[in-house]
Amino acid sequence: MEYKITPSSRGGFTVSAGHVHKGGEPNPTGCPGVTIPAFIVYESCHCDTRREAAAAIERMKKKHH
Secondary structure (H helix, E strand, O other): OEEEEEEOOOOOEEEEEEEEEOOOOEOOOOOOOEOOOEEEEEEEEEEOOHHHHHHHHHHHHHHHO
């Protein structure tokens, strides 16, 4: 599980927990083509300060491990 803190366009920060998909896998629907790189988000939240965001990551780490 990876955790990211990104600035929010509405002020504050968004915290995301998820996995990185590197792409290049055959299309799972059977159509021609391959998947693209992506960050698959399993949980996210909005925080007003970077300190709150860091605390949210610590809570997520305890929850997901």
